[in-house]
Amino acid sequence: MKREQGLWTKIGVRIPLVLWSLAVLYPIFWMILGAFKSNAEIYSNPWGLPESFSFANFFDAWSNYNIDISVFNSLIVTGLGALLTLVMAIPTAYALERLRFRGNRLLFTLYISAMMIPMVLGWIPLFFLLMQLNLLDNIFGLAIVYAVSQLPFSIFVLTSFMATIPKSLEEAAAIDGMSPYMILWKVVTPLSMTGIITVTIMNMIQFWNEYFMALIFLQSEENYTLALAIDYISNETQYTNSWGTLFASLVIAIVPVIILYAIFQRRIVKGMTEGAIKG
Amino acid sequence: MVQSKKQRYLFLAFCLVPTFLMFSVFTLYPLFNGLYYSFFQWSGASSAAEFIGLDNYRKLFSDEIIPATIWHDYFLVITKIIGIMILSTFFAVALTQMKIKEAPFYRIVFFFPNIMSVVVIGILWMFIYNPSLGLVNSGLEFLGLEGWTKAWLGNENWALPSLVLPSVWAGIGLFMLMLMGGISNISKSYYEAAEIDGATGWQQFWKITLPLVWPQIKISILYIIITTLNGSFIIVQVMTKGGPNNATHVMGSYLYEEAFVKYNFGYGATIGVMILVLSLITVLIMQYFMRREKVEY
Numbered sequence: 001m002k003r004e005q006g007l008w009t010k011i012g013v014r015i016p017l018v019l020w021s022l023a024v025l026y027p028i029f030w031m032i033l034g035a036f037k038s039n040a041e042i043y044s045n046p047w048g049l050p051e052s053f054s055f056a057n058f059f060d061a062w063s064n065y066n067i068d069i070s071v072f073n074s075l076i077v078t079g080l081g082a083l084l085t086l087v088m089a090i091p092t093a094y095a096l097e098r099l100r101f102r103g104n105r106l107l108f109t110l111y112i113s114a115m116m117i118p119m120v121l122g123w124i125p126l127f128f129l130l131m132q133l134n135l136l137d138n139i140f141g142l143a144i145v146y147a148v149s150q151l152p153f154s155i156f157v158l159t160s161f162m163a164t165i166p167k168s169l170e171e172a173a174a175i176d177g178m179s180p181y182m183i184l185w186k187v188v189t190p191l192s193m194t195g196i197i198t199v200t201i202m203n204m205i206q207f208w209n210e211y212f213m214a215l216i217f218l219q220s221e222e223n224y225t226l227a228l229a230i231d232y233i234s235n236e237t238q239y240t241n242s243w244g245t246l247f248a249s250l251v252i253a254i255v256p257v258i259i260l261y262a263i264f265q266r267r268i269v270k271g272m273t274e275g276a277i278k279g
Numbered sequence: 280m281v282q283s284k285k286q287r288y289l290f291l292a293f294c295l296v297p298t299f300l301m302f303s304v305f306t307l308y309p310l311f312n313g314l315y316y317s318f319f320q321w322s323g324a325s326s327a328a329e330f331i332g333l334d335n336y337r338k339l340f341s342d343e344i345i346p347a348t349i350w351h352d353y354f355l356v357i358t359k360i361i362g363i364m365i366l367s368t369f370f371a372v373a374l375t376q377m378k379i380k381e382a383p384f385y386r387i388v389f390f391f392p393n394i395m396s397v398v399v400i401g402i403l404w405m406f407i408y409n410p411s412l413g414l415v416n417s418g419l420e421f422l423g424l425e426g427w428t429k430a431w432l433g434n435e436n437w438a439l440p441s442l443v444l445p446s447v448w449a450g451i452g453l454f455m456l457m458l459m460g461g462i463s464n465i466s467k468s469y470y471e472a473a474e475i476d477g478a479t480g481w482q483q484f485w486k487i488t489l490p491l492v493w494p495q496i497k498i499s500i501l502y503i504i505i506t507t508l509n510g511s512f513i514i515v516q517v518m519t520k521g522g523p524n525n526a527t528h529v530m531g532s533y534l535y536e537e538a539f540v541k542y543n544f545g546y547g548a549t550i551g552v553m554i555l556v557l558s559l560i561t562v563l564i565m566q567y568f569m570r571r572e573k574v575e576y
Contacts, residue, residue: 010377013373013377013379014379016373017370017374017379017385020366020370020385020451021384021385021388021389023448024388024389024448025388027403027404027407027414028391028403031403031406042412047414047417088297088302091294091295091298092294092295092298094294095291095294099290099291099294101291107295107299111302114302114306116505117310117555118551118558119306119310120509120512120534120554121310121314121548121551121552121555122306122310122312122551123309123551124316124544124547124548125308125309125310125313125316125548127539129304129308144301144305145305148305148306149306151298180286184294205394208396209394209395209396209397209398209399210396211396211398211513211516211517212512212513212516215516216535216539227396230399231398231402234398234405250402250403253396253398254395254396254399257395257396258391261391261394265387268394269390272393272394272453273453273456273457273460276453276457276498276499276502
């Protein structure tokens with residue numbers, strides 16, 4: 001635009017931007033600072049800087065509230081869930097994108113429309129299904145449920161990514177006598193790595209953050225994922241008022257996400273906006 | 280390719296069948312089974328399921344809490360659409376067309392809450408709304424508005440509106456980026472032509488930007504509807520558990536309470552069917568109303 005922007009326009013447009021940045025950052029910073037404050041300090045000076053940095057809250061969360069076990073459970077569920085999603089999604093995405101067969105469009109539509117269906121209805125039967133399979137209150141059962149729940153999104157992103165890979169490399173490999181299984185494993189998978197990484201980061205964040213399915217499908221405390229453990233501490237805090245411990249556990253939950261965001265910011269943004277645009 | 284037909288089918292089956300089996304068992308079967316359960320009275324033990332026909336649906340229509348939960352869900356849908364679309368459109372236009380040097384900073388910051396766990400967002404906002412320590416009441420006192428302070432989440436009239444802010448706070452970034460993607464695809468020549476014709480910035484926004492990013496706006500609104508109707512219960516469960524006195528119960532949190540707290544699984548499934556039907560109808564209706572001739576200049 002060629003129009004000269006006056007000083008007032010420049011300032012005026014920045015006021016809402018700066019205010020919103022503060023609205024986003026201040027609570028997050030304040031939560032991190034709160035994790036280092038003593039409870040007395042949180043009460044006397046809730047919104048200021050801590051007088052001294054103390055790790056007591058982290059020790060309390062770690063040892064008295066068994067956050068260590070929850071972190072471990074969350075890591076297992078996140079890692080296993082993400083791996084399982086890939087194992088299921090890559091071959092299907094490849095078949096849907098490259099192989100001709102009857103019902104190709106139909107199957108693709110079925111997977112994609114599952115993204116728009118509210119799954120709450122399915123959670124009641126799923127609860128009993130997992131019970132029959134001895135997978136209720138079991139982090140491996142939860143990992144399977146997570147993996148299947150992210151299948152539609154993963155297939156969607158992977159097919160659109162595989163569509164951009166030139167076919168000539170697969171054809172050359174086939175002429176060299178490579179079996180289709182080897183082509184999928186040795187040619188297509190490495191070439192799709194960018195898409196695979198995007199999908200995996202998105203799924204990992206999703207699984208790490210997930211709360212409601214864990215609430216329904218896990219019951220005993222030793223199987224709690226981090227989200228459940230935090231919710232548990234939060235409910236306790238109403239009686240114990242140990243806000244510091246609660247903040248410390250929130251920080252433990254958010255730090256891996258901040259790190260992933262710092263490294264993969266572009267991919268995460270791209271993955272999420274594309275995932276939403278399927279409409 | 281030198282492949283026999285049999286080998287070809289074998290490979291196709293290898294690619295599709297295991298995944299589809301898992302998808303059927305853990306997604307399709309539970310959905311249809313949920314529909315089936317909605318005709319049963321059932322408290323969990325498999326032998327005790329009793330077929331009661333449409334009784335659950337009769338109960339659904341006479342249940343006094345149900346209309347409230349539906350209203351709460353749509354209240355969240357409408358307020359979130361208004362809040363998110365106005366703010367994210369403003370931010371998207373500002374960041375793409377105002378030549379702001381530090382634009383990447385805002386983009387990174389505004390998006391971050393989108394990848395935070397709802398649990399973390401919910402608990403953070405519970406503290407922000409905390410009656411004695413929270414930022415909202417402290418801020419009001421600081422401004423000399425002591426009369427306005429209240430226990431936001433404990434107040435029957437204010438608890439539901441209080442849930443809107445965290446949702447908007449967490450949602451802005453994604454929609455802003457979707458709109459920015461749309462705006463950056465608009466050819467600069469339209470704006471240059473409008474400039475020559477003497478159109479003001481405001482006119483340019485209404486006549487060029489808005490019509491040309493309409494597809495993105497439409498997708499954003501549909502996405503807000505779907506994610507709210509399918510997921511509003513998560514923030515409700517974390518922040519208020521449906522309380523005080525059912526003032527924040529949405530359809531999903533009511534389902535959770537009926538099925539997994541009171542063990543009325545059949546009735547819970549009936550609520551689930553209602554959620555499914557209502558969200559499909561809403562999406563179809565919105566799609567009809569937002570259809571618009573594709574604008575091309």
